[in-house]
Amino acid sequence: MPLIISAPGYNKGNRYAGAVELVDLMPTVLDLCGLDIPGSIDGTSLVPVLLGGSSGKTVAVCERLRFGLGNVRYPHTKDANYNFMLHAGPYKYVIH
Numbered sequence: 001m002p003l004i005i006s007a008p009g010y011n012k013g014n015r016y017a018g019a020v021e022l023v024d025l026m027p028t029v030l031d032l033c034g035l036d037i038p039g040s041i042d043g044t045s046l047v048p049v050l051l052g053g054s055s056g057k058t059v060a061v062c063e064r065l066r067f068g069l070g071n072v073r074y075p076h077t078k079d080a081n082y083n084f085m086l087h088a089g090p091y092k093y094v095i096h
Helices: 022-032
Strands: 059-064 083-088 091-095
Antiparallel strands (some): 059 083, 083 091
């Protein structure tokens, strides 16, 4: 999935093919704002990626859980399944 980050003062047009996750967005925004990143949160700042470096991650994980009785959170899907994706290198493992 593509992720586009635009921040003043950072190189435009950089492309990064390494692993990143949505949990990386909060620490990235905090880092861009010059705020401390709490050590208790998941995720890694992507500012090094914006500077042409690496995220340091080799694996990305994504999951969706069923919410509430009868899947109340997503009533339009009628899907009560647990979904999980693990992406490592050229491989992707999906459970649906």
